Amino acid sequence: MSKSLPSRADNYSEWYNELVKRADLAENSAVRGCMIIKPYGYSIWEKMQRALDDMFKETGHSNAYFPLFIPKSFLSKEASHVEGFAKECAVVTHYRLKNDPNGGGVIVDPDAKLEEELIVRPTSETVIWSSYKNWIQSYRDLPLLINQWANVVRWEMRTRLFLRTAEFLWQEGHTAHATKQEAIEETEQMLEVYAEFAETFMAMPVLKGIKTANERFAGADETYCIEAMMQDGKALQAGTSHFLGQNFAKAFDVKFVNKENQLDYVWGTSWGVSTRLVGALIMAHSDDQGLVLPPKLAPIQVVIVPIYKGDEQLENIKARINPLVKALKKRGVSVKFDFTDNQSPGFKFAEYELKGVPIRLAIGNRDMENGTIELARRDTREKTSMPFEGIEDVIVDTLEDIQRNIYQKAFDFRAANTFEVNSWDEFTAKIEDGGFLSAHWDGSSETEEKIKELTKATIRCIPLDAKEEAGKCILTGAPSSRRVIFARAY
Template sequence: MSKSLPSRAENYSEWYNELVKRADLAENSAVRGCMIIKPYGYSIWEKMQRALDDMFKETGHVNAYFPLLIPKSFLSKEASHVEGFAKECAVVTHYRLKNDPNGHGVIVDPDAKLEEELIIRPTSETVIWSTYKNWVQSYRDLPILMNQWANVMRWEMRTRLFLRTAEFLWQEGHTAHATKEEAVEETEQMLNIYSEFAETFMAMPVIKGRKTANERFAGAEDTYCIEAMMQDGKALQAGTSHFLGQNFAKAFDVKFLNKANQQEFVWGTSWGVSTRLMGALIMAHSDDQGLVLPPKLAPIQVVIVPIYKGEEQLNNIKSKIDPLVSALKKRGISVKFDISENQSPGFKFAEYELKGVPIRLAIGNRDIENGTIELARRDTRVKISLPFDGIEQVIVDTLEDIQTSIYQKALDFRAANTFEVNTWDEFLVKIEEGGFLSAHWDGSPETEEKIKELTKATIRCIPLDSQEEAGKCILTGNPSKQRVIFARAY
């Protein structure tokens, strides 16, 4: 606590890494590329999970669980899918260990080789669609609106806590439909749910759009995404929703008898968000003093720190604070009255600031005499002394205002760092400054790859709300029908 965080301006990456660890969110594990999510970090993820799960269920989705291990042959059935994930797959080849006859611990038993290797799931389309074949016979069996909360493994070489780890937590929805129109509607609906969650709960503005063919999910016909801007001007893909067409249905022979008594393949979608949202939450709002958490996702929304000498003063403060704590809890507000004696009030102030608690209240014997209490907002770091009477409603109103203000600050930042560029020279200058660049692209995958090679910038999305606008590609000068969003990204 005595050592200040690195400055965002001086070293954004180091600031992020230090903040994740010092705010007790996560740490590296003994397994390379994997992380331990600590209780405070996991409690934020639980709030995310609970909110999203409620939103899924309100739209008719149900939860299930599918195996962690996938037969290798399943991944061979959809060519583009296996090509997209082959380099990231961890493979189980044996099912038994034995003591090393030379006395060096345990070794893999060579006699326990699996007949078919098993893949630790990088995503579950294949194992789920092999199951849907058994579940679907008639149009009456559709739609299937399934989600699972699970872990996946993708063998990342360069890892960073929450943003990119070999194992991470996520939810993956997999739905099956009788018509293309219904599947497309589902894909768009889930994108809207992700957007609503990001903006309403995370206080993080996002751009909804479609991915280019180069950036599309392996095995999908179309990929929709939400893109957010971090405080260093880089983009972060915060969620994706994929229209799979009939690709996986054909790969796993999932057919149904339609109302005309004809056999046809079902239409599919998949969609997901992961613990990467934790990284987005940190980078979208936090400052050089620590986390800044939106109240809707903060594990502790209000902390009360008493300042006292002796048991008599503490009891006097408790007689005022205990009823307030009960009243706040009845309103669904998570509150902590910190009467621990092993840390000074000043230490507690710094700790709760580091952990992003939205509201901190401080009260001492003089406040009791004056009928006041001090309220400090984490987002603005403003402290004011207020009458104790009526403080309950002030807290409720302030939490709502913090949620709104954090969102507006992030929205204003994005607006100030989004630029319309029309020439290649202008593009080269602006991409070095960071932010989102709205520019024309000729639609060619080759042009897209060349821009990426030259600048490390990718097309984050083709915005859904963009209008057709005739122009010229910034690199080739070829005709372009609309602008797309370029940025460097995590």
């Protein structure tokens, strides 16, 4: 194994794949397309979960759990929903194995065929709405605000660790409301929650917008999304929030009596983010030395590496460092004091850089004599010798500064790679370099398809803050009233 990563400039996707493996985040499993999330990778996901879960609770949602299996008949109740997912479903057909009479292990017992096949959930709208039918009778039962943390399976042709896997972990919120207005507000609120999470915790600026009809969730009336820009200029959909209208209520016959004693279908939303966010996090900030993690999501925020000769020096260093570790933990900073002697300090430096630990402190005999400590920050890779006295405050401030700095860096990168284009020539030339292209579009699915076919660029979203502006579609020249964002996407 060579010591350094492939560089982003040489081969971005190889850099990504290698980084995921080397940083010990995840690996491929024996099952095609399914990944094993290793402890370090999982701890990042856990940090994400905790922050998101708090935000969901804060906005009034409760967690629940629905089954992994969906009766086949459920899936077909909402026509466009089944159409959207049918091609990528894993199906359970039998419930028993038996010994192979010809030897050679076990075989599926043909006598154990299920009456009705079960689909491994690709998303849970259908099971959940079939329960909501029983849960909702009156406007007093509404709104119903449920979230679940679960795994889902979508049999993708081509997979990549975290970004697109056949099985992935996610949360899916499913809410029911008495009015259309309230459901739309919920959809928008959750988009806002996602955007805030992405920007404050992941330090990743996102574009909020609405999907075109082509890109809309199967079964939704409107799909809202947050789109982020990766360092290669490609777009990544980081989260979606769907206004389901009354589609699932009608498909599953979920009615309620309103205040005026009239029977009506409820209005629904669903919204989700997945382990894909871990992939987004990696691609948004990391560099050729390895991961760069935002302090708010880093499993280890500070690592302390002692440099010593002999037990006596180590004991002296421990005596100085242990109180610092204690004090930092008390302030909510996660610290690792790595005094193992299996590896040289140089090895540890490289290792913790690869793993994206935001701050590294090094302390050796020289520092012990001078009353100093060396602080290295991962984002800028700057090393500074500092007085040991007062280092605790410096660390806390620096963590905040790193969080700010990597957000700003990502923000500036996106700004530098977002362009307004006004002609087809300009569009086709510019799209080759990646980035977001803000351009006019005539609003038709045919044009959108055509552009995708010609350039591989898709409409990522119609930004929520898009200004009214008269213009001409870059492909057809037909009139348009606002710009949309095009990009090549993951």
